[in-house]
Every structure is written in structure tokens, then in C-alpha cells.
Amino acid sequence: MSCKILNPNKSQDLRMAANLILNGELVAFPTETVYGLAALGTEESAIKKIFLAKGRPFYNPLIVHVNSKEEARNLFASPLPDPFLDGGGYWPGPLTVVYYKAIHVLPIITGGSDKVAVRVPRNKIAQELIRLIGKPIVAPSANLSGRPSSTTADHVLKTLGNKIKAVLDGGPCRYGLESTVVDLTKKPAMLLRRGALQLNNLNFIESNNPNGSPGRLDRHYAPLIPNIRWISKENIKNIESNSGVLCYSSCFFEKIKKSELKLDIIQLSSLPRIYAKCLFSAFYQFEKFNIKSLWIEKLPPGNDWSAINDRIKRSLTSI
Ligand code: TXA
Ligand code: MG
Numbered sequence: 001m002s003c004k005i006l007n008p009n010k011s012q013d014l015r016m017a018a019n020l021i022l023n024g025e026l027v028a029f030p031t032e033t034v035y036g037l038a039a040l041g042t043e044e045s046a047i048k049k050i051f052l053a054k055g056r057p058f059y060n061p062l063i064v065h066v067n068s069k070e071e072a073r074n075l076f077a078s079p080l081p082d083p084f085l086d087g088g089g090y091w092p093g094p095l096t097v098v099y100y101k102a103i104h105v106l107p108i109i110t111g112g113s114d115k116v117a118v119r120v121p122r123n124k125i126a127q128e129l130i131r132l133i134g135k136p137i138v139a140p141s142a143n144l145s146g147r148p149s150s151t152t153a154d155h156v157l158k159t160l161g162n163k164i165k166a167v168l169d170g171g172p173c174r175y176g177l178e179s180t181v182v183d184l185t186k187k188p189a190m191l192l193r194r195g196a197l198q199l200n201n202l203n204f205i206e207s208n209n210p211n212g213s214p215g216r217l218d219r220h221y222a223p224l225i226p227n228i229r230w231i232s233k234e235n236i237k238n239i240e241s242n243s244g245v246l247c248y249s250s251c252f253f254e255k256i257k258k259s260e261l262k263l264d265i266i267q268l269s270s271l272p273r274i275y276a277k278c279l280f281s282a283f284y285q286f287e288k289f290n291i292k293s294l295w296i297e298k299l300p301p302g303n304d305w306s307a308i309n310d311r312i313k314r315s316l317t318s319i
Helices: 011-022 044-054 069-075 124-133 153-160 233-238 250-258 272-288 303-315
Strands: 004-006 027-029 036-040 063-065 095-100 115-119 166-168 180-183 189-193 204-206 227-231 243-247 263-267 293-297
Touching (some): 004 011, 011 124, 233 250, 243 250, 272 303
Parallel strands (some): 063 115, 227 293
Antiparallel strands (some): 027 036
16 A cells, blocks of 8 residues: 655645545544544544554554544543543643543444543644544554654654555654543542653642553563663763664763764753654664664653653663
């Protein structure tokens, strides 16, 4: 199957993307977090194609994407318990809410669970696409299962290009990191996945039970490199030639430059927001270098880095 690259600035291209989805096909589209792989949320046979294209296990549920809080409310069995979230300023935005599902939400979406995950994206292309379709769409990140999420149309083409009908090329995603996922059936709310939205003001507990969110069970976000590890600047001597190095601090970069080693080095920003935006692109770039090991400079602790720390930890082959 050859994947069409569609231009979201052309109304006929957006219309074509919407029609493909309405006809039960898969189309990748940009959101402010990462690219999503969309199927019509009311059509079981279309949704099934997502699992097959990604190689995703059927027990791992999908996020439903809609355009407003009112449309979101239709997907839940009852009003959300927390008026702060329901009426608050988080939607549209990079927050996914898990709550008891309305009866009409298909079990294939929720992996058989009685809870559904819902998100209202802020990205204008995503909003326009959903508006044209006029129904909810389901969309996981547009990557092969276990691999880094796609943050550009190019990543989508490289990983899923032979399995989907089209991708809307909206350029690089604003955050480059997936949405924050919160389960509101728990009190206080349970944070299932750290992500692009920092929930500083909200009372929540962090889930340490990966079963709460099946997507947290396996190794994830992992580039195809046999050996991926943390490294601190004190241990630079452990790095061998022909490795990749991902760093952010100038002192690490200077120190590694002075070594005699032949390395593929990518230095990202020391600002977490910008580091996050470029992380998955760097992962895909390292895959092209034909390296056996990737060494990642240890990140600072703290809230600003926690979602990034989480993604890298899940990609490591060894701690
Ligand atoms: O930013 C994002 O959230 C992107 C864009 C495209 O919206 N989507 C995304 O979807 O990251 P995905 O499928 O790659 O990750 C969704 C996560 C998984 O860890 C999944 O297990 C969890 O949300 N999830 C989905 N539905 C759930 C449910 N009903 N209960 C618990 N966890 C759920
Ligand atoms: Mg994903």
C-alpha cells in the first residue's frame, strides 16, 4: 500500500483524509503531542486495522479523540466527578481522562475494560479533521508498537508507510511527548502516564501498578539499537568507539569531544520543553547511524524532566 502525503493547508486534502477515515481506512494526523493513527471510532472493523498495522496487542486500549467537552461527556457513563477537570482549562490540550465508559463505546476500544480514555486535542489540523468526520476518532500514537512515537510525518512514513492510506503532514509536533493520562475513577485522581501537561495544581497519586494502564507494561519508546543505557559525565570512560551519545549539558559535550573516540553525538537543549520536542527525532536519527550502543546523559531529577525521564527509562535495555 502506498501512503499519500496530504497537505492540511489544502481543503481538498483534509476532506480526502476525512473521507478515507469515514470509509474505514487508517490515516495519520498531527496533534500537539505526537502524530496519531486515526480510525473511525464507531466502526469495529476499522479499529481492528489499527492493532494490526501497529502490531499492538488487543488488550492495550485506545484513546478516543473528540472536539469539545460536550462530545467528551457523551462518551462517559456519567458526568466527570471533578469539576476542575470537566469545566477547567485543560481541554482542548494534552490531557487524557480515563473514566467509566458510556454503553455505546465499543469494547475493542477499551480492551474490554469498563473505562474509556478520552482527549480533546488543541492542534487545529486535528480539530478540523474531527469536525469534517463528525464522529469520534480513536488514535494511538502513529508508530509501530514499542517504538518511539512519531513527531513528524517522516517518522510515520518510515514506520507505517506501507500499512496506512495517508498522512496529513502538519510539520513537527509542538510538544513531541504524549498526553498526560489521568484516571478519574480513583480518589484522588490517579496519574497513569506522565506527559506533555504538568499537573502541578491537581491532587493526584501516581500509579505504580502498570496494570492500571496496559500500555505501561512493556518496554516502549525504544529505538532499534541493541544496547541503550544511561551515562553520567563521571563515567564517560566507559563509552566505547562507534557508539551514539545523546547529551544536553555543555560540560558533558565538551568532555566527550575531547576524547579520542569515534562517536555519533547529538546534543539536545538543556531546557526540558525543547529537549522533549526533539527526543524521538533524535532516537530515529540514531537508528540511521548503525551503532550498537546508545549512551544517554543522565537527566536531572524533578518535575520538569519527569515525563522525559519516564520515556527514556522505558527505552533502556539495561539500567
Ligand atoms: O498524546 C497522545 O496521547 C497520543 C495522541 C495521538 O493523542 N496518543 C497516544 O496513544 O499516545 P497511545 O495509544 O500510544 O497511548 C495511550 C495510553 C496507553 O498507555 C494506553 O494503555 C492508555 O493510554 N489507555 C488508553 N485507554 C485506556 C483505558 N481505558 N484505561 C487505562 N489506560 C488507557
Ligand atoms: Mg503509543
